[in-house]
Amino acid sequence: MTVPDPTPADQVVAGPEFALQLRGVWLRLGREVILRGVTLDVPAGQGVTLLGENGAGKTTLLRLFGAGLKPTRGEGRVLGFDLRDGRSVRECVHLMPVDGGLYPDLTCEENLNFALTMHGQTGDVAAALRRVDLHGAATRRARFLSAGMRKRLALTRAHLLARPVTLVDEPFANLDDAGRQLVLNLLGELHGAGGTLVVAAHEPELARQVAPRALRLSGGVLAEAPAVGA
Ligand SMILES: Nc1ncnc2c1ncn2[C@@H]1O[C@H](COP(=O)(O)OP(=O)(O)OP(=O)(O)O)[C@@H](O)[C@H]1O
Numbered sequence: 001m002t003v004p005d006p007t008p009a010d011q012v013v014a015g016p017e018f019a020l021q022l023r024g025v026w027l028r029l030g031r032e033v034i035l036r037g038v039t040l041d042v043p044a045g046q047g048v049t050l051l052g053e054n055g056a057g058k059t060t061l062l063r064l065f066g067a068g069l070k071p072t073r074g075e076g077r078v079l080g081f082d083l084r085d086g087r088s089v090r091e092c093v094h095l096m097p098v099d100g101g102l103y104p105d106l107t108c109e110e111n112l113n114f115a116l117t118m119h120g121q122t123g124d125v126a127a128a129l130r131r132v133d134l135h136g137a138a139t140r141r142a143r144f145l146s147a148g149m150r151k152r153l154a155l156t157r158a159h160l161l162a163r164p165v166t167l168v169d170e171p172f173a174n175l176d177d178a179g180r181q182l183v184l185n186l187l188g189e190l191h192g193a194g195g196t197l198v199v200a201a202h203e204p205e206l207a208r209q210v211a212p213r214a215l216r217l218s219g220g221v222l223a224e225a226p227a228v229g230a
Contacts, residue, residue: 018077019044019165019196020065025074027057027064034060036220037074042198044079044164047191047211050200051225056217058200059098062167065198066095079164094163098170100154104143108134108153111142115157123160132156132182147174152182159186165196172203184209 020042027035034057042048050058063069065078067086076083079092095101102111112125129135132152142150151174158166171183187210191197201207204225208214214225 017043019046019079020077020198022071022076023074025064025071025076027060027069028072029060029069033220035064035071035222038220038222040215040222042196042213044196045191045194046213047197048199049204049207049211049214049225050198050217051202051204051214052200052217057220058217059169061217061222062095062169062198062200065165065167066090066093068095092163093165093167094158094161096154096158096166096168096171098173100142100150102142102150102154102157105141107139107141108145109138111153112157112160115161119161119163121161125160128156128160132186133178148176148179151175152179155183155186159190162190162193162195165198166190167198167200169200170202171199172201172206180206187211 018041020040022038022040025035025038026033050061052058060069064071064076064083067083067089070084078089081088081092083089103114106114108129109125112128116123129138132155134149134152137145137149142153145153155171158168168187171187172180175183184206187197187199191210197211199207199211204214215222216225
């Protein structure tokens, strides 16, 4: 996994050992305050499950780490890059949004080839589609896939790209048992290869198999969640 050189740290203590850092981050969307002074250190290579009720702000936090939103107040870094340096952050991060974030008019194989090209990468697209049981739909446009098939395609794209930081929003939704096992296998491989993983999910017992540290967002505050069974 290649990472561009970070700019020198200023207020946040940046170091290559940390993939994600927040210091006193507040985030307001419209009239609503979503994050209230969140501070966080995620060591590189760690797997984090992000929990919270509907509307707690999980997607918002993932978008912040993906440079899709900027803090209203406070500081944050991704692999040493300031969150406000969106271009550098996006080089390091792949965000799989809850709807998959696919191009609806591109076919399955075109979606994967396009993503690889955009990152200057190569990969075995046919094998990737076979692995998630989408080889029969390789030339079908994404708009004509079922919700579960879209999830599988988005997931295999994240796996092919294998960015240093992968953020996934509700990867288990819309999937059958085999699909859920695929999620565990593919995310487990990303994590096993040294990637940092943040999984926003409503299925802590599944997500924590690949992302053991759990954080819960509630009332705009992020706190460590106890281990399963604790
Ligand atoms: N663009 C926006 N403008 C204003 N408010 C927004 C915007 N996007 C999200 N919100 C609000 O931010 C809050 C957090 O939403 P978010 O999608 O981050 O929650 P979530 O924890 O991912 O929820 P879920 O589990 O339902 O997916 C919600 O109250 C939502 O209405």
